[in-house]
């Protein structure tokens with residue numbers, strides 16, 4: 001599913017990733033943990049094709065993403081990868097339903113199909129009655145669940161999440177974490193989640209520890 005080999009990355013004279021090898025299987029829920037500044041977000045952005053490594057190889061869903069031109073890469077990302085960030089990054093002027101539909105539109109789906117899929121996802125998240133609310137009319141937990149639905153609308157091979165529950169209280173946090181496992185159990189969804197939450201890390205299938213730009217075995 002995801003294979004990365006020998007990934008290195010520097011920002012100026014600071015080497016942030018010092019040779020990362022990692023394999024993630026379909027349907028795995030993997031957590032990435034480590035101290036602040038260890039390189040977790042950098043690694044996630046590289047795996048998610050939002051940033052390029054200085055050296056190494058990355059294949060996602062069987063595609064050597066380093067070989068894709070930037071246009072092809074945007075299409076690939078839209079079709080195969082979902083993202084969830086610490087802050088929902090929903091568009092404030094659109095409803096929950098519309099926010100979820102946007103990546104489907106970008107991927108060329110028609111309104112009826114995009115809407116059907118978005119409504120299914122909202123229903124799965126227990127948010128059917130919030131479809132027409134704008135983000136400022138939703139709670140923090142609801143906004144994050146809408147962000148997860150948006151990440152899933154195009155049936156991505158993998159969802160990369162960077163501290164997805166970092167801004168939630170303990171109840172919403174627990175609900176969001178449960179949602180990841182429900183989505184895996186029901187749909188075989190693969191998740192790679194950067195987190196500082198020890199409980200979440202303890203219940204994932206596997207935890208990758210990053211320390212000073214390297215995987216600590």
Ligand SMILES: Nc1ncnc2c1ncn2[C@@H]1O[C@H](COP(=O)(O)OP(=O)(O)OP(=O)(O)O)[C@@H](O)[C@H]1O
Pocket residue numbers: 011016034035036037038039040041042043
């Ligand atoms: N675009 C950039 N330009 C320069 N330095 C950067 C850039 N992005 C990250 N860094 C540096 O790279 C190092 C790793 O950053 P990264 O964001 O990957 O850490 P992290 O493990 O996600 O930390 P945190 O847990 O605080 O989110 C840090 O020292 C950071 O300051």
Ligand SMILES: [Mg+2]
Pocket residue numbers: 040041042
């Ligand atoms: Mg980070």
